[in-house]
Amino acid sequence: MNIEKNHMNQKVVTVVGATGALGSKIVKALIDQNHHVRAMVRATSNRTKLRELGVTDFVIGDMMDPQSLPEALSKDPKSQAIVASAAGYTRHTKGDNSKTDAQGYRNLIDATKSAGIPRFVLISILECDKAIKVSHFYNKYLAEKYLQEKGQLFIALRAGAFLDQTRDFVLPGIQKGVFPTFVPGVSYGMIYTPDLARYAALAATSLPESELNASVDVGWDRPASGTVVAEAFSKVLGRKIVAKPAFPPFVSDVIFPLVGLAVGGISDMNEMIKWIKNGDYTSKNIQRQRELFGDLPTVEEAVRRYCKDRKLV
Numbered sequence: 113m114n115i116e117k118n119h120m121n122q123k124v125v126t127v128v129g130a131t132g133a134l135g136s137k138i139v140k141a142l143i144d145q146n147h148h149v150r151a152m153v154r155a156t157s158n159r160t161k162l163r164e165l166g167v168t169d170f171v172i173g174d175m176m177d178p179q180s181l182p183e184a185l186s187k188d189p190k191s192q193a194i195v196a197s198a199a200g201y202t203r204h205t206k207g208d209n210s211k212t213d214a215q216g217y218r219n220l221i222d223a224t225k226s227a228g229i230p231r232f233v234l235i236s237i238l239e240c241d242k243a244i245k246v247s248h249f250y251n252k253y254l255a256e257k258y259l260q261e262k263g264q265l266f267i268a269l270r271a272g273a274f275l276d277q278t279r280d281f282v283l284p285g286i287q288k289g290v291f292p293t294f295v296p297g298v299s300y301g302m303i304y305t306p307d308l309a310r311y312a313a314l315a316a317t318s319l320p321e322s323e324l325n326a327s328v329d330v331g332w333d334r335p336a337s338g339t340v341v342a343e344a345f346s347k348v349l350g351r352k353i354v355a356k357p358a359f360p361p362f363v364s365d366v367i368f369p370l371v372g373l374a375v376g377g378i379s380d381m382n383e384m385i386k387w388i389k390n391g392d393y394t395s396k397n398i399q400r401q402r403e404l405f406g407d408l409p410t411v412e413e414a415v416r417r418y419c420k421d422r423k424l425v
């Protein structure tokens with residue numbers, strides 16, 4: 113079943129983390145699919161980009177302030193779904209930390225359940241249930257588990273690494289002939305965020321209830337190493353692009369483990385690189401994505417769109 117072909121009525125969808133790199137693309141995807149977006153933002157969030165996208169409906173809510181959530185989530189007309197793309201570990205705002213990814217998500221799930229919002233779309237991470245030592249991965253699994261425990265209808269989209277990272281450090285690399293990657297020789301699951309955003313919008317508005325209460329891997333049709341992605345860039349751009357580690361080996365092998373002893377965020381990054389090196393950061397079931405969202409993007413096709421969107425071709 114390809115839900116994109118189904119008839120869709122306009123829905124009201126609350127997007128949490130709407131100001132973020134992915135969140136703003138989810139907002140755009142929902143608007144493109146003709147739905148009404150309600151952006152839940154913090155009092156301090158910068159709304160400029162959302163206004164430019166056409167968002168006029170804002171509610172104030174902070175996942176770390178549970179008392180702010182009931183009012184934010186009960187505005188009339190009631191949301192038919194919530195898409196949660198927020199994160200603390202990315203430090204989008206100074207002072208954020210991974211408590212948002214643990215306690216903040218529990219607060220948001222509690223408030224969603226109490227408000228009676230019938231669907232929760234969680235942006236999750238590939239193989240998060242197995243990555244026990246990578247706390248920002250494992251927190252996603254804990255959120256999935258909490259959604260189940262609370263009896264909140266949900267779907268978790270377990271994404272691989274973003275081609276266009278949270279802060280797009282790929283673009284300046286490509287301009288210098290380099291594709292920066294965590295581990296050049298190891299294949300792992302990847303996705304281009306406009307695709308993930310489109311899936312999230314469809315999951316929030318069009319996926320039948322019978323498909324909910326599930327975690328679905330999403331990404332390209334196969335895992336890709338940095339070398340394979342660099343080759344795709346070379347082909348699309350018609351010039352040589354080579355894969356290089358985003359961090360020099362001395363930094364990832366010596367500095368990160370040492371600094372990580374004292375700094376939680378670095379320890380998490382270090383564990384993530386180790387986990388990716390395992391080769392386990394891949395989808396074990398691409399069939400489900402195909403059934404729900406249609407044909408999977410290929411590496412070359414996603415790279416071509418990345419280049420086109422940035423006017424590199």
Ligand SMILES: NC(=O)c1ccc[n+]([C@@H]2O[C@H](COP(=O)([O-])OP(=O)(O)OC[C@H]3O[C@@H](n4cnc5c(N)ncnc54)[C@H](OP(=O)(O)O)[C@@H]3O)[C@@H](O)[C@H]2O)c1
Nearest residue numbers: 129131132133134157174175198199202204205273274278
């Ligand atoms: N990067 C990857 O490769 C990757 C792969 C798989 C999954 N993901 C997941 O993708 C999701 C989106 O990441 P991103 O790159 O879009 O992150 P991002 O750009 O850093 O955005 C984070 C968002 O969370 C919001 N936020 C933070 N703390 C909040 C709080 N206490 N209450 C309400 N909102 C809060 C921020 O709002 P403000 O504007 O107020 O700061 C911002 O909108 C994350 O959940 C991440 O785990 C990422």
